[in-house]
Amino acid sequence: MTLRIHDTRSKKKRFFTPIKDGKIGIYVCGITPYSPSHLGHARQAISFDIITRWLRKLGYDVNYITNFTDIDDKIIKVANKEGKDFLEIANRNIKDYFQVMDSLNVIRADEYSRVTETIPEIIDMISILIDKGNAYIGNDGVYFEIDTAPEKYGQLTGQTLEMVRSGAGGRVEGTGSGKRDHRDFALWKNAKENEPFWESPWGNGRPGWHIECSAMSLKHLGKEFDIHGGGRDLMFPHHEAEIFQSECCIGKENTVKYWIHNGMINVNGEKMSKSLGNFTTISETFDSVQPLALRYSLLNAPYRQPIEFNPSMLEESEKHQERLMLAYLGGTKLTNANDWSDYEFLNSASESFCNGMNDDFNTRVAIVELQSVVKKLQELLSTNSELDYISAIMGWLNEYAGNILGLIPDKDIVNSLLTKLDSKRNEVSTRVEDLLAQRQEARGQKDWDMADKIRDELNSMKVVIEDGPEGPTWKLEN
RNA sequence: GCACGGAUGGCAGAGUAGCUAUGCAAGGGAUUGCAGAUCCCUGGACCUGGGUGCAAAUCCCGGUCCGUGCUCCA
Known part of the structure; x- marks a missing residue:
């Protein structure tokens, strides 16, 4: 096309x-x-x-x-x-x-x-x-x-x-x-x-x-x-x-x-216009939303359509952008980006993406494809398998989410984000692991009050606990 | 008033004739002590009146409503 x-x-x-x-x-x-x-x-x-x-x-x-x-x-x-x-x-x-x-x-x-x-x-x-x-x-x-x-x-x-x-x-x-x-x-x-x-x-x-x-x-x-x-x-x-x-x-x-x-x-x-006085400045918006989430929300409609601005539209974009970043960081930790041409799913996503963009730069169509690829990545990350597939997806994301839509920050920023996360993680790691062990013990004894109390304490340290089939994992709130 | 554009599910928003859009929200389920994250499933829409077609959200005509422009504006 x-x-x-x-x-x-x-x-x-x-x-x-x-x-x-x-x-x-x-x-x-x-x-x-x-x-x-x-x-x-x-x-x-x-x-x-x-x-x-x-x-x-x-x-x-x-x-x-x-x-x-x-x-x-x-x-x-x-x-x-x-x-x-x-x-x-x-x-x-x-x-x-x-x-x-x-x-x-x-x-x-x-x-x-x-x-x-x-x-x-x-x-x-x-x-x-x-x-x-x-x-x-x-x-x-x-x-x-x-x-x-x-x-x-x-x-x-x-x-x-x-x-x-x-x-x-x-x-x-x-x-x-x-x-x-x-x-x-x-x-x-x-x-x-x-x-x-x-x-x-x-x-x-x-x-x-x-x-x-x-x-x-x-x-x-x-x-x-x-x-x-x-x-x-x-x-x-x-x-x-x-x-x-x-x-x-x-x-x-x-x-x-x-x-x-x-x-x-x-x-x-x-x-929205200066003369009507109903405008919100961009930097004001950054108080409540990440810059790239704002970008996301503006790409969520074709460029010619009017966009109704309201807080819930920003919230939704923030959610999507965070999901994209979490998946992307998860993939970055595991593997390098690679060619995706062996994967039918990614080829067809590319095709739809490009068709959308070629049709008067329809970023909304492009974003639908992005969402489905992110979903696929989450799926693979949750099972921690198929590293080759993950690296193909990372390649796809770099090209389409990164180079074209501009929703992925520069490599330097991503890396510093990762190291920052890591160093912060290391800082609290011992303490968290310690508390987590205590909580597991409490949970083993079905002492839910105690377990929840420990979880609250961890939450107050900005640590989020996710209990899974293979025991709890934790991450830092950003 | 005139010009141009729009009207799709609770919300956002694709789709120029026939096949599930999608996302958020909602409901149900898996997992869980609970929560969260994730996964699966479900319901629900095409402003209105005509017309053309085997078939219309999609094309044509009328109406209603909304927005933009006619003044500085991205």
Whole structure:
């Protein structure tokens, strides 16, 4: 089965073929770093992390570019409020972004382009648009004139000029500013007092919201590239504005081959967003859940579906992720990872997994396969037999749960986890074995009160007892 | 209002025509003194009204409800 991708522009799943053989350019709209990252950002980052991981797995040479919009009204607002430089605010939040995304096992993009480092390219692009007659200079900035390319309206959202012209639900902003038409959008905003600015042929100012992505994708990926991504909420106006700017500037249509949009995170049926104030930051979430469990829960639905966020969904993921880790650590202790091609069960799991991923990156289908493989591993571990099979499963897990889904931490972390567990275990081992022997004696005499008392004591040492057919075993709570 | 998308068991969530999704939760069983972990089994769903088909959760039309976008947003 070959890869199919749902393309927002054509509104259907299309078989994927790159523009250039073997190479893929992908640009994803990043964040405006005016506050710490919330779960919506995690969903976006993880969605495209999975997409690039899978494209690479398919053998493509992927160039993954994303950005920080590090100058913007909201950043300025926060900066003024705190009496700090706008870049200090941006950098602080970018630092937070990297920190949480690293712990979510998001592989870093090849480039994190920044608006403040792309000003010359942005100015070039605006100049071209003015020269070509697509943009005009208003009294407070430069604007793109929609009427110069009306056929490009509604490319992603299906809206027509007339619809928006006629009312937009009564929420049309007055032209007010230097705009000729309320649908025109700013390419360059003249600086007001006490605002950061850059020099330009049109006076001191800064870029409008949409132009930076057109300029940055052009700068890093060229005039045409394969995939442009971002959150669903960016379809309009942001991505449609990009289509206007890029296509008019470059003089070509369809400069992006596939448009990919990830779904939103909902809270009580409503989109999580900064403006509604119903957001949970990623680092907050880590107080109650392991980072990889959060990752798991975000992969538990296909990237385009909305995800309803609530505590029980996190609990369930935590359970699954813990089960995966316990089984994985158990296997790691016993044997090394190995090739799995001799095992029919694992081959068919791979096949279903890959079919799911090739069907527009359906991680939910992939996770079902993962669950069945983990179950198999638990089964083998509980009987402690078939080491060859276990090592084949470990190989499978490294590839699919690790490299593709990113649910297994780095080898170093796994090893340190194991040694940490071991050393802790050694620390308490003598004492535990001693108590355990006493408990066994009590149990032999059917002195259940005594036995349970000892068990309570062990529990208070964070030691969990599991009585089995071959006597009790114990482990440390993490 | 307009555009786009969605409606599946208690919950989460796959599935574009015919065959058990899956997981969590629930119930039963194995194991156990109890507990836990693990294993086995069970029940339970396709918003609504029409249509097409031998056959529809799946395709078509109408309705209802919900979400997103139309304003900053991942």
